Amino acid sequence: MNKKTVLITGAAGFLGSHLCDRFITEGYAVIGMDNFITGDKKNIVHLLEHPNFQFIKHDVTEYINIDQDLDYILHFASPASPIDYLKIPIQTLKVGSLGTHNLLGLAKAKRARILIASTSEVYGDPLVHPQPETYYGNVNTIGPRGVYDEAKRFQEAITMAYHRFHGLETRIVRIFNTYGPRMRLNDGRVIPAFMGQALRGEDLTIFGNGLQTRSFCYVDDQVEGIYRLLLSDYSYPVNIGNPHEITIKDFAEEIIKLTGTAQKVIYKDLPIDDPLQRQPDITLAKELLGWEPQISRSEGMIKTFNYFKNLSENELYKSEHKDFSSFNSK
DSSP: OOOOEEEEETTTSHHHHHHHHHHHHTTOEEEEEEOOSSOOGGGTGGGTTOTTEEEEEOOTTSOOOOOSOOSEEEEOOSOOSHHHHHHSHHHHHHIIIIIHHHHHHHHHHHTOEEEEEEEGGGGBSOSSSSBOTTOOOBOOTTSTTHHHHHHHHHHHHHHHHHHHHHOOOEEEEEEOOEEOTTOOTTSSSHHHHHHHHHHTTOOEEEESSSOOEEEOEEHHHHHHHHHHHHTSSOOSEEEESOOOEEEHHHHHHHHHHHHTOOOOEEEEOOOTTOOSOOOBOOHHHHHHHOOOOOSOHHHHHHHHHHHHHTSOHHHHHOOOOOOOTTTSOO
16 A cells, blocks of 8 residues: 655744654655745754655745645645744745645645644734634734734635635644744744743743733644644634643743743833733534643643753854845745
């Protein structure tokens, strides 16, 4: 029996690389695709010699040609941290629009099922709490975060258009805050930011008053939910995240306790349109997929801390000032 083949875009990124691992473990032939704008080759270096793994360096906003038959496509190519999408706003919009269009066309040509990685950011700064899939969101379309939020909202719209008009098999996962090994230490997201500051002996920076909430899902749980959704028969968006909510202030105290450091917490102004609450309603995922998170935050944070504390001194102090000029506004 021939192996099924899956194409994973954003394969060298945090979530994409973990998905490559999972599908290799499940016996699939995996084609990874990335242009390394935010991904890192070190995340997939352990797979490069694997007989069931093939890597293609490519920007999905350009025409995509794959010679092999494809059974599944997982579209995870996109900047995902505020540092990235605020520096490369046009590329962020392009990967959500042109990139998604290219991959939907490829899925149609290959008669493949496609899963699109959306985000809880489609809910914006929510007026409904927790957020169910039926909530349409509260998004500032022209604010600085709009380049990411609207890219993902358009991504969902064009995916459903292909599903309805072409009968394409589609899946949409709305990903809530996810963490674990292979996150970039200084990418601007809460966990790697706090971890990096603690390991460098710096004060932990909270934006706003710290009473805003987040809900953190460990990467293994996230990957399990995505895998089950892909193999389900449900075409509409599904929230995959951990519903256990915590304030940023309380979370900073957890990090200080975990790392055994003695830093204080300092406060800075809240960025424009930063959501004040974020908690998934996972009722649909429970009913549809039989899925809910299994790894507690305390367990997941120990695993994540052990990964970060083993980084080299160069990685620990490296800034995230990448040269994005060649990607930005072509």
